[in-house]
Amino acid sequence: MISPTIEDYLKAIFKLQKGKEKVTTSSIAERLQLSNATVTSMIKKLAKQKLVKHVSYHGVVLTEGGEKIAVKVIRRHRLVELFLKEILELEWDKVHDEAEQLEHYISDEIMDSIDRVLGYPKADPHGDPIPTRSGDIEKVEDNYTLAEAEVGKKLVINSVSDGDPNKLRFMFKLGLLPGVSISIKNKTPFEGDLDIKVGSSHYHIPLAVAKKIYVTQIERRLKEEEKKHLTV
Amino acid sequence: MISPTIEDYLKAIFKLQKGKEKVTTSSIAERLQLSNATVTSMIKKLAKQKLVKHVSYHGVVLTEGGEKIAVKVIRRHRLVELFLKEILELEWDKVHDEAEQLEHYISDEIMDSIDRVLGYPKADPHGDPIPTRSGDIEKVEDNYTLAEAEVGKKLVINSVSDGDPNKLRFMFKLGLLPGVSISIKNKTPFEGDLDIKVGSSHYHIPLAVAKKIYVTQIERRLKEEEKKHLTV
DNA sequence: TTAAAAGTTTAGACTCATCTAAATTATATG
DNA sequence: CATATAATTTAGATGAGTCTAAACTTTTAA
Structure with a gap:
């Protein structure tokens, strides 16, 4: 990856948060392949923008605003994955990496269009739920x-x-x-x-x-x- | 635009070159909305990578390698535009700006897939020819x-x-x-x-x-x- | 309870793309 | 053809994102 964007940081924190564990600087660094120092300084910037709450030495939590962005990125990621598979007929093992790039450059309008073409899916074939436009994530048990x-x-x-x-x-x-x-x-x-x-x-x-x-x-x-x- | 990529520089030079005029630092700067100084220093880097030939004070020409990349970007741009219009049914006036972003993040594999879904078009509905996979551009008079x-x-x-x-x-x-x-x-x-x-x-x-x-x-x-x- | 180990932050440096202002080179005009 | 004007390049500064190494805080365990 080139320099991770703010979206990448927020997405990483969101995913780590779902693992229930406290989200530490080093866990983020691990995930994004960066040094701890880099993550600390970035976290400070995100905190300044009110996207995360950070207590020195005690970890990070997403604010409501931060979570909103993270969920939006995940929605884009999953819809793009499904789109690449269903419409462009790429193999499953390739769609993840492609989506990882594209998820940051898809406008709301294109998103809506992809959602429509796919028939407003609730989950991707892996069973991972696709967040709705308004950011709700419904558990999908089976798909x-x-x-x-x-x-x-x-x-x-x-x-x-x-x-x-x-x-x-x-x-x-x-x-x-x-x-x-x-x-x-x-x-x-x-x-x-x-x-x-x-x-x-x-x-x-x-x-x-x-x-x-x-x-x-x-x-x-x-x-x-x-x-x-x-x-x- | 954020910081233009190398691809943006090469594409800009390619288009200016088609206008027959000598491609100057300032014409590139104008097009990419950057200072002349910035363009000069970037051109020097591109020259080091053998993507352009630069003679101080006398302008810039793409090398074969540089032109190859430029044409590839244009192919991506036009195919993405057409794709957004035909498959995702976006309006023409919105399609250009979206494609401007996406053209840098579409892999060869996705490109091939889009090309196939569109029926291997030779031109977009504006009549602009779509370069082939191997980089040839055929003039299309009417479409x-x-x-x-x-x-x-x-x-x-x-x-x-x-x-x-x-x-x-x-x-x-x-x-x-x-x-x-x-x-x-x-x-x-x-x-x-x-x-x-x-x-x-x-x-x-x-x-x-x-x-x-x-x-x-x-x-x-x-x-x-x-x-x-x-x-x- | 306290000292060593583990984890986190700060300090300072580097690279990169950018800028403005100054210096240099090319061009146009009297 | 000499000089004024225009264009281009160089010099030096800035801010962003990264790093390593040192300093600091928390946790663990003797």
């Missing part, structure tokens, strides 16, 4: 394509992603939109086409379409909700 | 969509551009590929669908497809060739 889902289980659509307006229009017509509940009635062997139920309607959809619809099993989703209630 | 072309004229396809694989497949099947000659036999009023002739075959194509095919009138193209012969 795979309809093509991979089990027959019979109740499913909910997380996102429909495609660069192909025709497929999109097809999905819209069938009511296959984020948040909608569906289930698979049958899978044709070999071809892999699916019979699905949406509300009270039954449809037959091609495999290519099923591969572009990301879903979660409702049972698991509920289990996660319970877990949350127990632990919080 | 508009098939939807806008005149009935009866002989046309040649410059590019077929779409994010939609279905449309692309449709075009391929009909042999609508860059370099191919076609003509319009008839336009349906209102709907705007077209009857076209490709080789000895006749087809009927929807307006939506015609809008994604960029063409040049063959007569004009010949005229341009003549002009070249006269002036060179």
Whole structure:
């Protein structure tokens, strides 16, 4: 990396913070491959700009403003990753490094456009949630394509992603939109086409379409909700 | 702009060079909004790297290596512009500034992918030629969509551009590929669908497809060739 | 409880891209 | 063709981001 930007510092601190541990100068230095001295002086500047709170010798915490920026960068990163994979068809192992560069140079307007083309996804295929435009991060427990889902289980659509307006229009017509509940009635062997139920309607959809619809099993989703209630 | 990169300097020199005039320190400074002193010292560095030839007080010329980089940046810029317009559907007036940023952070692999998704275009809709992967710049005299072309004229396809694989497949099947000659036999009023002739075959194509095919009138193209012969 | 070890900050120096002002070189005009 | 004017380069300063080494604070453990 060239000189990390302010965004890189804030993102690093955000990620370290999620690890629950106190965020130290040296942990940031480690992550960004810089000397401790460099990080200390940069942290002082960020503190002056009210992006972090810093107590000498005792670590760093993001302010609300700092966190907002960090989350925005993460949103850009994940959407760009997904975009590179889904629309430009790059391999997963390459998209991370590319996104690491691009995340700093994508305007809000381009972001919105990418979000739209991808069908407003809630998570990337790794299962990492994509923060919303307003900065909320919803936990996504599970996220795979309809093509991979089990027959019979109740499913909910997380996102429909495609660069192909025709497929999109097809999905819209069938009511296959984020948040909608569906289930698979049958899978044709070999071809892999699916019979699905949406509300009270039954449809037959091609495999290519099923591969572009990301879903979660409702049972698991509920289990996660319970877990949350127990632990919080 | 933040501090211009080496690529920005080379691109600026390339463009000034096309204007035929001697490229002076001050013309570069003007273009990049820097002081003359700054440009002089930067030019000295570029000269040390063999990217430009500099004779004190007498101007600057790109070396072969420098020109190669400049052309590559211009290729990235124009492809990114077209991509933002065609795939992400941004307005033309916004596309330039965005591309100005992004052109420095797009890898060769992403470039190839964008080129493919756009159908290997030879020019952007402004008519500016897009340099090839190997750095050749072909003059493109004229470039508009098939939807806008005149009935009866002989046309040649410059590019077929779409994010939609279905449309692309449709075009391929009909042999609508860059370099191919076609003509319009008839336009349906209102709907705007077209009857076209490709080789000895006749087809009927929807307006939506015609809008994604960029063409040049063959007569004009010949005229341009003549002009070249006269002036060179 | 205190001394050694570990972690953090400060001091001072370096490089880089930039600037203004002064010095130098080229060009244009009487 | 000599000199005034314009253009270019050099000199020296500034601010940003980085480093190493020294100074300082906190933690650990005898």
